[in-house]
Amino acid sequence: MEVILLQILNGLDKGSAYALIALGLTLIFGTLGVVNFAHGALFMLGAFCAVTLNRILSLSFTTIDDTKKDFLGNPLKVETPYIEAWFGPEIGGGIIAWSVPLSILFAIPIMVLVGLVMxxxxxxxxxxxxxxxQILVTFGLAIVLQEVVKYFYGANPIPTPAPPVFAGSFDFGAAVGFDPGSIIYPYWRLIYFVFAAVVMGAVFIFLRYTTFGMVVRAGMADRETVGLLGINIDRRFTIMFALAACVAGLAGVMYAPINSPNYHMGMDFLVLSFVVVVVGGMGSLAGAVAAGFLLGILESFASLPFVVEIIPGINQIIIYLVAIVVLLTLPRGLMGRKGVMED
Amino acid sequence: MLKLGKKDAGLFLFVVIITLLAPFILNPFPESSAFAQFNAGYPDLMQRFVIFGIFAIGFNILFGLTGYLSFGHAAFLGVGSYAAIWMMKLLTMNVIPAIIASVIFAGLFSLVVGYISLRRSGIYFSILTLAFAQMSFAMAYSVLTPITGGETGLQPKVNDPRIFDGALAEGTTPTAGLFGVKMRDSLEWSVGDWLFTFNFGYYFAAIMMLAAFYVSIRIFRSPFGMMLRGVKTNQQRLNYTGLNSKPYTLAAFVISGMYAGLAGGLLVAMDTQVGPERMFWTASGEVVLMAILGGAGTLIGPVLGAGFIKYMENIVSKINDTILHQWFYWLPDGLEDAVVAMIYPFIGKGWHLTLGIMFMAVVIFLPGGLVEGGQRIAGWVRGRFRGKESPTSGKAAGTPAE
Structure with a gap:
């Protein structure tokens, strides 16, 4: 029982990332009818927003402290971030430590702008x-974006820590009545899942209960008729693209502490996210989210030691295997709508 | 000639001449000149030109004719490579069995993958092939380690069985060859300040490439090729005429898989090693780039694209800022630094950026690739020559883009 719960939890954080990226991909596909291979690059850009804000906040000036000596006997050079000098070490240090959550505010305008320009x-x-x-040109764009990031940030992963408050782990086992220590789960992953759920909920509510969302859904169903009613549907779809870019970017921002950002992380996620979208059904938002979590959890179950013992290597291929089976048996994916990309 | 039309025969002859004279053409600069680094006439790079040319020609038979965009072609290259290296380990270091085995195994594997993937079309086909390729990569990397050597890959060892060869002396390394002639044997000829290298391996691979190119011309011009074009234009209508188009697309898929296998086998014949990274999906992406950049659906385009990308990868990536400063030394100091700083991100390690930008530009403005670019320039020059742009030539240049 503990093992099952643990694997479900382990699958949640990766599943959340898949689901968020797949949600954006589906949103773009459903509205604009464009297959966006650069979506993984947007995820990566989001993660590097977190890196950038961390660096900006940590900008420091150097002072020479004569009272202390370094190991060579020279006066010690002390690096003080400007922020600590301005707000005092307490608040300043706190702001730097909270750079990743703060990056959400920093990333939203940037990602919206990137989305609009794109x-x-x-x-x-x-x-x-x-x-x-469409696949080819966005694939080219993804290469360009990731090379630009590589030029500025180098090829190595850049560790971006979560706030120290969330650094520890949560003893999930004790909380639900199992042996203490049987299910240990890092706080940040829990936060990532909650964050992903909130973002997805917000997107669904936005589409479901606002006039704007209603128009967009109408446009997804029949673009021409909505246009004939005198609504500028193109502009709304552009905004939806920016929103999708923003969702991918936020997924990247919050993922930075889980996996140190590097320039090719977007491509790694993109391939899997596409599989997720196709399994969920092209154009189905709920399908994308469900398939994201499903595949994330399946992947974590497949990496259980006793499963790997029975079928070696299953953890590496399970997602692709599921995708192949789903594509061949259910032409529309799990929840695809009739008539959307069925061929 | 050779059952080719007049135009095709001319093209084929042109390619034959270029390939045979490549050691001269690719080494136009004297060794001591500042431009020597643009020389591409060394064996390793020349071999890559023709081998990836084969790979791209094969990919083009599938994508260029039927329009099915496979994102997993590197898997067939990988399977071919592994098959070839096992032939070298078990039978002989002679490359003939290795290459035959690589083509057969890649063909069988592509038959299986194609049979399943071709049940869907469009983006689903792309995702299916991608999934198969990633699965092969993951399995070669982990589970199949006894067969594939896992992360480290495989090389022929001295104490492999090799039943057709005699036992090798301890301490020697097995080298691939063809009936006694080693693949890496080269003839060097220096004329004045020029040095030309005639490598046996290159000419072996080049002859394979020419054969592959000839076959691809014949396929393009055959009724079978027309059927494949029909699939690309409108598969539904083709089906309505009562034809089952699936065997045709499957045949195209298997043929292109066998081309990939041949390329994989030749790669092993040249450097006698293989690793799973050869099957990673970026390798599949690369052949897509080659075909599109050169001109998908045209005969010569994929070869051009392959040569172009491999040239960039090996030559442009070697330019560093010191060399740039040497080039622009004649500029005033501040301007020199500014120019170098502006160019620097696009060369050396950043050559992928240049590639990405060029690729996007080609997809946006020149859907027919470098070939269409060449045709447009030729049409423009011809128009100037006659004093007016002939409207038909402009249209004709546009059609290969479809």
Missing amino acids: ERGLIKHFYKRPHAD
Whole structure:
């Protein structure tokens, strides 16, 4: 029982990341009809927003402290971040430690801007072109984005710690009545899951209960008719693209403490997220979320030692295996709508 | 000639001449000149040109003709490589059995993958092939370690069985060859300040490439090729005529898988080693880049694209800021630094950035790739020559983009 619960929990954080990226992909596909291979790069950009804010906040000036000596006997150089000098070490240090959650505020305008520029500057011209062309041009864009990031931040992963308050682990076993220590779960992963759930909930509520969301859903169902009613649907779809970029970026921001950001993390997630979208059903938001969690949890179950003993290597291939089976047996994926990309 | 049309025969002859004279053409600069680093006439790179040319030609038979975008072609290259290296371990260091085995095994594997993947089309087909390739990569990396050598990969060892070869002396390394001639044997010819290298391995791979190219021309011009174009144009309509198009697409898939296997076998014949990273999906992405950059659906395009990308990878990536400073030394100091700083992100380690930008530019503005670019320039020059742009030539140049 403990093992099962632990694996479900372990699958949740990766599943949340898959679900968030897949949600954005589906949103873009459902509204604009564009297959966006650069979506993983947006996830990566989000993670590097967190890195950037951390660096900005840690900008320091150097003072020479004559009272202390370093190991060579020279006066010790002390690096003081400007923020600590301005607000005092207590508050300043606190702000630096909380850089990742603060990055959410920092990342939202940046990701929205990136999304708008991307849609207006590039994607717009590809609505009428075949899906293969869309895949290819966004694939090229993903290469460009990741190389730009590599140029500025180098090829090595950059550790971006979570606030120290969440550094520890949560004894989940004791909380639900099992042996203490049987289920240990890091706080940050729990927060990541909650955060992902909140973001997804917000997106669903936005689409479901606002006029804007209603128009967008109408546009997804029949773009032409909505246009004929005198609504500028293109502009709303552009905003949806920016929103999807923002969701991917936020997923990246919060993922930075779990996995140190590097320039190719987006591509690693993209391949799996596409599998998730296809399994969930092209154009189905609920399907994307469900498939994201499902595959994340399946992956963590497949890496159980006794499962691996029975079928060696299953943990490496389970997602692809499931994808192949689903694609061949359910042409529309788990929850795909009728008539959307069925061929 | 060779049952080719007049135009195709001309193209084929042109490619034959270029390939055979490549050691001269790729080494245009004297050894001591500042441009010597642009010389690409060394065996390792020349071999890669032709081998990846084969890979791209094969990919083009699938993507260029049928429009099915496979994102997992590197798996077939990998399977071919592993098959070839096992032939070298078990039978002989002669490359003939290795290459035959690589083509057969890649063909069988692509038959299985293609049979399943071709049940869907469009993006689903891309995802399915990608999933198969990633599965092969993950399995070669982990579970299949006894067969694939896992992360470290495989090399022929001195004490492998090799039943056709005699026992090797202790301390020697087995080298791949063809009936006694080693793949890495080279003839060097220096003329004045120029040094030309004629490598046996290169010419062996080049002859394979020419054969592959010839076959691809014949496929393009055959009724079978027309059927594949029909699949690309409108598969539904083709099905309505009562034809089952699946065997045709499957045949194209298997043929292109066998091309990939041949390329994999040749890679092993040249450097006698293989690792799972050869099957990673970025390797599949690379062949897509090659075909599109050169011009998908055209005969010569994929070869151009393969040569272009491999040239960039090996030559542009070697330029560093010291060399840039040497080039621009004649500029005033401040301007020199500014120019170098501006160019620097695009060369050396940043060559992927240049590649990505070029690739995007090609997809956006030149869907027919470098070939279409060449045709447009040729059309423009011809128009200038005649004094007016002929409207038909402009249109004709546009059609291969489809």
